[in-house]
Amino acid sequence: MATVTLENLKKSFGDTEVIHGVNMHIEDGEFVVIVGPSGCGKSTLLRMVAGLETVSAGTVKINDTPMNDTEPMDRDIAMVFQTYALYPHMSVFDNMAYSLKISRVPRAEIEARVAKAADMLELTPYLKRKPRQLSGGQRQRVAMGRAIVRKPAVFLFDEPLSNLDAKLRVQMRLEIKTLQRELGVTSLYVTHDQVEAMTLADRMIVMTAGVADQIGAPLEVYANPKTAFVAGFIGSPPTNFLDAAQFGGSPAPGTQVGIRPEHVRLTNGGASNLEARVVYAEPLGAETLVHLTTPDGSAITVRQDGALPVPEEGSSHGLHWDAEHEMRFSEAGQRI
Amino acid sequence: MEKRITFKGVWLPLALIAPQIVITAVFFFYPAGQAIWQSLFIPDPFGLSMTYVGLGNFEFLLSDPFYRASFVTTAIFSTLVTVVSMGVALFLAVLADRLIKGSGTYRTLLIWPYAVAPAVAGVLWLFMFNTRVGVITWYLGQLGYDWNHVLNENEAMGLVVVASAWGRISYNFLFFLAGLQAIPRSVIEAAAIDGARFWTRFRTIVFPLLSPITFFLLVVNVVYAFFETFGVIHTITSGGPQQATTILVYKVYSDGFVGQDLGSSAAQSVILLALVALLTVIQFKFIERRVHY
Numbered sequence: 001m002a003t004v005t006l007e008n009l010k011k012s013f014g015d016t017e018v019i020h021g022v023n024m025h026i027e028d029g030e031f032v033v034i035v036g037p038s039g040c041g042k043s044t045l046l047r048m049v050a051g052l053e054t055v056s057a058g059t060v061k062i063n064d065t066p067m068n069d070t071e072p073m074d075r076d077i078a079m080v081f082q083t084y085a086l087y088p089h090m091s092v093f094d095n096m097a098y099s100l101k102i103s104r105v106p107r108a109e110i111e112a113r114v115a116k117a118a119d120m121l122e123l124t125p126y127l128k129r130k131p132r133q134l135s136g137g138q139r140q141r142v143a144m145g146r147a148i149v150r151k152p153a154v155f156l157f158d159e160p161l162s163n164l165d166a167k168l169r170v171q172m173r174l175e176i177k178t179l180q181r182e183l184g185v186t187s188l189y190v191t192h193d194q195v196e197a198m199t200l201a202d203r204m205i206v207m208t209a210g211v212a213d214q215i216g217a218p219l220e221v222y223a224n225p226k227t228a229f230v231a232g233f234i235g236s237p238p239t240n241f242l243d244a245a246q247f248g249g250s251p252a253p254g255t256q257v258g259i260r261p262e263h264v265r266l267t268n269g270g271a272s273n274l275e276a277r278v279v280y281a282e283p284l285g286a287e288t289l290v291h292l293t294t295p296d297g298s299a300i301t302v303r304q305d306g307a308l309p310v311p312e313e314g315s316s317h318g319l320h321w322d323a324e325h326e327m328r329f330s331e332a333g334q335r336i
Numbered sequence: 337m338e339k340r341i342t343f344k345g346v347w348l349p350l351a352l353i354a355p356q357i358v359i360t361a362v363f364f365f366y367p368a369g370q371a372i373w374q375s376l377f378i379p380d381p382f383g384l385s386m387t388y389v390g391l392g393n394f395e396f397l398l399s400d401p402f403y404r405a406s407f408v409t410t411a412i413f414s415t416l417v418t419v420v421s422m423g424v425a426l427f428l429a430v431l432a433d434r435l436i437k438g439s440g441t442y443r444t445l446l447i448w449p450y451a452v453a454p455a456v457a458g459v460l461w462l463f464m465f466n467t468r469v470g471v472i473t474w475y476l477g478q479l480g481y482d483w484n485h486v487l488n489e490n491e492a493m494g495l496v497v498v499a500s501a502w503g504r505i506s507y508n509f510l511f512f513l514a515g516l517q518a519i520p521r522s523v524i525e526a527a528a529i530d531g532a533r534f535w536t537r538f539r540t541i542v543f544p545l546l547s548p549i550t551f552f553l554l555v556v557n558v559v560y561a562f563f564e565t566f567g568v569i570h571t572i573t574s575g576g577p578q579q580a581t582t583i584l585v586y587k588v589y590s591d592g593f594v595g596q597d598l599g600s601s602a603a604q605s606v607i608l609l610a611l612v613a614l615l616t617v618i619q620f621k622f623i624e625r626r627v628h629y
């Protein structure tokens with residue numbers, strides 16, 4: 001069991017700094033998800049924890065021991081790669097047993113541990129197969145199996161589900177969560193998919209351009225985003241952003257109002273904050289997404305109950321929201 | 337589904353493969369056929385008539401101690417050339433793979449020896465090891481070692497092996513490097529995280545994944561050692577001292593063109609041909625099974 005601490009962690013490739021100082025403390029047994037758009041430095045951060053990438057500045061600590069100069073094999077971690085990185089010339093059994101053989105675990109124990117992991121992951125019928133004879137989902141499980149037989153102190157996952165189809169992704173997401181709960185192993189999980197992050201994480205780190213914008217429990221981050229980026233990235237459909245000037249008062253130039261689609265109502269008469277014209281509506285059954293444009297040309301999306309009538313394209317409506325749901329952001333994107 | 341291009345008719349496909357067929361026919365089938373034919377005769381000293389002797393040439397050869405010694409020489413020589421050229425190439429490729437950035441220059445430098453004709457390579461090595469004026473001979477002399485491959489059989493063998501292997505290293509290196517770079521980085525990283533250090537990774541992951549390339553190079557290098565090393569041997573030792581470096585292909589030449597025993601020379605070519613065919617079949621049958629594609 002282990003804790004992981006990142007202290008002002010930085011990474012540069014040549015002259016380009018791609019991670020600009022990340023601080024984080026992961027508790028024992030916690031499931032932390034790093035989420036952010038492609039290229040923001042998630043994998044680089046994870047690889048520094050794994051020891052696959054050197055640390056340019058700052059410290060990686062596992063169980064309060066600095067690990068910067070420790071080789072990956074001496075960090076007591078296991079990692080699941082996006083491409084699975086299975087050993088193509090070895091059977092499923094040998095793939096899972098590889099680390100145990102290297103650390104000279106007795107044969108009987110290797111067999112017992114692999115059998116147990118294979119059973120958990122429903123891989124028992126495939127133990128003799130080579131990776132190329134497996135489906136994508138099965139390969140993913142082998143990669144998971146290889147990580148869990150080792151009983152490491154920390155699991156690292158780098159977008160382990162992004163090569164699976166949508167249905168399998170949802171199923172595996174659930175399995176990973178269950179498995180992690182069962183084993184209680186501290187986990188650091190990287191994804192660009194905010195739904196995955198929301199569902200898996202005890203706490204999540206929202207990253208953009210090498211900076212951790214916000215760290216917190218998923219619902220807390222959702223309800224209370226600290227930056228415009230987080231507000232726009234977490235939640236689907238994303239938060240609407242409107243120029244604050246059109247609501248009167250005299251806000252600082254560039255101030256934006258963020259409002260989540262589910263907090264906006266279409267009104268016909270009665271109090272309204274804004275007039276807007278319907279561009280198109282997407283009835284999804286349980287809910288309807290209505291896309292509108294405001295007089296100043298910004299787009300705004302409203303999420304309403306599927307039971308309500310679907311508004312006609314081209315019709316004009318008043319938009320209303322409660323003041324408590326308004327989130328104001330400075331020009332630099334910081335929450336005011 | 338792979339998309340296949342098909343040609344209608346007979347003439348276009350024929351025309352397209354014709355150059356290859358013609359080259360193979362003129363430079364392989366025709367001489368091979370002639371060798372088989374000639375191996376059944378003994379020509380008179382003036383080349384005016386031929387006497388049919390059936391398998392006489394073969395019987396004589398197989399009971400000739402010099403010919404049997406040449407078999408052993410060839411086995412030692414080709415094993416050493418293959419092992420040295422592949423071993424050194426693999427070692428260099430592993431080093432180059434670790435510093436991929438610098439490998440552009442490295443690669444270019446290492447390919448140069450391949451562009452040098454075997455005979456020229458032979459002359460280069462001969463100069464360096466010349467018993468009177470060779471640079472390396474002189475340095476060895478300074479160290480108290482008296483190098484003389486003209487008299488010493490082992491030194492002669494060593495020199496032709498090194499000279500032959502040297503020209504092959506760059507070729508093998510390129511294949512090994514390409515093979516190493518084709519191994520996904522993440523697989524190596526996964527092994528590192530699984531606890532494997534450099535040597536364990538090399539033994540259990542890298543080398544097995546390189547096996548198709550190693551196998552290919554093995555076949556190619558053995559064939560090279562059997563045939564194409566002629567130029568090296570001819571320029572450095574001419575098969576000497578005392579036939580110590582007379583490999584089979586050199587014996588074909590020295591018996592046929594120098595000794596003018598055309599019947600025996602033809603029979604030797606046929607044996608050589610059969611031998612290489614046999615070796616290749618064995619390699620495919622027994623070694624290929626252990627290759628992971």
Ligand SMILES: Nc1ncnc2c1ncn2[C@@H]1O[C@H](COP(=O)(O)OP(=O)(O)O)[C@@H](O)[C@H]1O
Binds near residue numbers: 038044
């Ligand atoms: N080995 C490398 N050399 C140079 N730049 C790199 C290297 N690896 C990643 N980068 C750069 O670092 C940034 C972050 O990459 P990465 O961590 O892979 O992003 P993510 O995983 O979030 O998609 C990208 O701009 C990428 O181009």
Ligand SMILES: [Mg+2]
Binds near residue numbers: 042
């Ligand atoms: Mg990535």
